Amino acid sequence: MALNTCSEGISFARELEEAAAGMYERLAELFPADAETFRGYAAANKKNVSNVERAYFGVITDALEGCYAFNIEPEDYSIDVSLPEGTGRAEALAKALAVEETMLRYYQVAAEQSKGLMADVPRAFTLVARKRAERIEELKSLAAR
Amino acid sequence: MALLEEPIKEVKVLKNYIGGEWVESKGEIVDVVNPATMKTIAKVPISTADEFDAAVQAAQAAYPDWRRTTPLARSRILFRFKELLEENFEKASRIQTQEHGKTIDESRGETRRGIENVEVACGIPTLMQGYISEDVAHGIDEWCMPTPLGVFGIIGPFNFPWMIPLWSAPYAVATGNTIIIKPSSEVPNSQVLLAELAEEAGFPPGVWNVVHGGRTVVNAMLEHPGIKGVTFVGSTPVGLDVIYRKCGETGKRVIAQCGAKNFMTIMPDCSVDNTVASMMTSFFGNTGQRCLAAANAVIVGEDDDFYKEFVGKVVAAASKIKIGYGLDESVQMGPLRDRAKKENVLRYIEIGLSEGADLLLDGRNFTIQGDYPDDCFIGPTIFENVRPDSRLGSEEIFGPVMSIMRAKDLDEAIRITNANPFGNGHSIFTQSGAAARYYQYNVVSGNVGINIGITAPVAFFPFSGMKDSFFGVLHTQGKEAIRFFTESKVVIQRWF
Numbered sequence A: 001m002a003l004n005t006c007s008e009g010i011s012f013a014r015e016l017e018e019a020a021a022g023m024y025e026r027l028a029e030l031f032p033a034d035a036e037t038f039r040g041y042a043a044a045n046k047k048n049v050s051n052v053e054r055a056y057f058g059v060i061t062d063a064l065e066g067c068y069a070f071n072i073e074p075e076d077y078s079i080d081v082s083l084p085e086g087t088g089r090a091e092a093l094a095k096a097l098a099v100e101e102t103m104l105r106y107y108q109v110a111a112e113q114s115k116g117l118m119a120d121v122p123r124a125f126t127l128v129a130r131k132r133a134e135r136i137e138e139l140k141s142l143a144a145r
Numbered sequence B: 001m002a003l004l005e006e007p008i009k010e011v012k013v014l015k016n017y018i019g020g021e022w023v024e025s026k027g028e029i030v031d032v033v034n035p036a037t038m039k040t041i042a043k044v045p046i047s048t049a050d051e052f053d054a055a056v057q058a059a060q061a062a063y064p065d066w067r068r069t070t071p072l073a074r075s076r077i078l079f080r081f082k083e084l085l086e087e088n089f090e091k092a093s094r095i096q097t098q099e100h101g102k103t104i105d106e107s108r109g110e111t112r113r114g115i116e117n118v119e120v121a122c123g124i125p126t127l128m129q130g131y132i133s134e135d136v137a138h139g140i141d142e143w144c145m146p147t148p149l150g151v152f153g154i155i156g157p158f159n160f161p162w163m164i165p166l167w168s169a170p171y172a173v174a175t176g177n178t179i180i181i182k183p184s185s186e187v188p189n190s191q192v193l194l195a196e197l198a199e200e201a202g203f204p205p206g207v208w209n210v211v212h213g214g215r216t217v218v219n220a221m222l223e224h225p226g227i228k229g230v231t232f233v234g235s236t237p238v239g240l241d242v243i244y245r246k247c248g249e250t251g252k253r254v255i256a257q258c259g260a261k262n263f264m265t266i267m268p269d270c271s272v273d274n275t276v277a278s279m280m281t282s283f284f285g286n287t288g289q290r291c292l293a294a295a296n297a298v299i300v301g302e303d304d305d306f307y308k309e310f311v312g313k314v315v316a317a318a319s320k321i322k323i324g325y326g327l328d329e330s331v332q333m334g335p336l337r338d339r340a341k342k343e344n345v346l347r348y349i350e351i352g353l354s355e356g357a358d359l360l361l362d363g364r365n366f367t368i369q370g371d372y373p374d375d376c377f378i379g380p381t382i383f384e385n386v387r388p389d390s391r392l393g394s395e396e397i398f399g400p401v402m403s404i405m406r407a408k409d410l411d412e413a414i415r416i417t418n419a420n421p422f423g424n425g426h427s428i429f430t431q432s433g434a435a436a437r438y439y440q441y442n443v444v445s446g447n448v449g450i451n452i453g454i455t456a457p458v459a460f461f462p463f464s465g466m467k468d469s470f471f472g473v474l475h476t477q478g479k480e481a482i483r484f485f486t487e488s489k490v491v492i493q494r495w496f
Helices: A006-030 A032-059 A089-116 A120-144 B049-068 B071-087 B089-100 B104-121 B169-174 B189-201 B215-223 B236-250 B272-288 B304-319 B339-354 B410-419 B433-442 B478-484
Strands: B016-018 B021-023 B028-033 B040-046 B131-137 B140-148 B151-155 B178-182 B208-210 B227-233 B253-257 B262-266 B294-300 B358-361 B381-384 B401-407 B425-429 B447-450 B470-472 B486-494
Touching (some): A006 A032, A006 B104, A089 A120, B049 B151, B071 B169, B151 B215, B178 B189, B189 B208, B215 B236, B236 B253, B262 B272, B272 B294, B294 B410, B410 B433
Parallel strands (some): B262 B425
Antiparallel strands (some): B028 B040, B358 B381
């Protein structure tokens, strides 16, 4: 069922960030050489959640279209964060890249659709999307090493 | 989607907060029912006149010291209060949903709007400054300073249990007055939490009091010589015939913010998709139980194709609204506050049909998301071909009912709008600056929206209202609230 309310949109972002953070913590255990990078990603994911929530709770108003902000199909943004035993580094990084690309798309759509709300909300989504784009480039160079 | 956790888990008998103590009432106890689940979530006393008198005495006793507390010291307590409100933001929001039925997004919006008034009142050291003229005559100086009056009564409505008392309370105490809040007995839990946080913030005993109850407490407030003024939000019959009249008789200051029948004028050049989204929030948000909810959509122009296409989009959007318990984040419209309010809306649907209006979307047929009793739920309802002078088109319904009417041009739309006795929050949707300017100049409405469906002023503007929507002179919120809660003392000084 489509996500329509602002609250749903924010909660879905939290779910994605937490799931991805869990994946990076696992990656840190599996590949100690890159552990610092992965742990940094996991920490940044948690910060993304608090930044988006701070924006939402800081400016939400009953006077704008909070209950009608979004029309997003969550299935379009489902992520696979599983890392079965024996997953190799290349495969794991490819998976992380796919997760990040999906999340980037989510934040871009959420930023676009929340433009009718107070400016802080789309701005927070845009900021996280920008960070995601940077992380995608980092993951690509990590995979190339 | 899973439900957010309910903050109220056990049924407690609520107490009054008088003179810094939580006091059991001797009055009758009635149930507070969650309108989505129909479960009792609290029991509230209907306090007696003697109990109200005790609160007045406590507030009067606290007043001299509180008045002497410097504005800066008062603002420090308000800053602490604001921090506590932020810490309890989510709890406060979920309590509103639990006791009122609104969606969690709506409750969070209400919480934020309430806190904004505390933030504005934190500026009291400068907001309360007076003014001075030197040498008004030879060697004579004159100045005017705002001074507090004493004890104020604040009567809260059922539709915004948290926010509406905060349109008054922070300004009243910031200016050095003491207060007694009477929350709606249908939704008292929000004001209990607020009083707990006021106590924790450090307001001295007796500055902030809460007395639960109904008519007896209201009448005691209106009669009591110790009450200097009253703020009220509720229906026009009560606001005019009871609150405003009685305050006039007893010489009290009064703000009576009352009923509404808000008209939304839709011009053919409007941004259609944005307008439709705004209409969903304005007509059906808070399940239509807000004095700034739009009730009548006046579609301007004789272009039948535009009319049909636009109305088709409105009906399609309203048909998709998800109805259910507001603690389910996916829900877009909660129940009405109680069965009687649902009965009232159902009665107006029948009235509309009997008056010959055409029912495009029947709110009597609806699906609830989740397993909840349908006692208080109703779906969005849309009528077209509604006559502005019909009961459906002219009376306040306070539910999710949209009445569509047509006007050949903007002048006719304004005429129709101004013919209604209410003047609370009319709005226009257009891309034309000239049309918007013409509309805002000519429409008689305390709050006017231009491409805004809910014309709710932010905390540093007055929450206005005209005609039968408001009785009084000054309004709640911002600078007008500061003036309402103070009187001007003019000093003329000469030294020999």
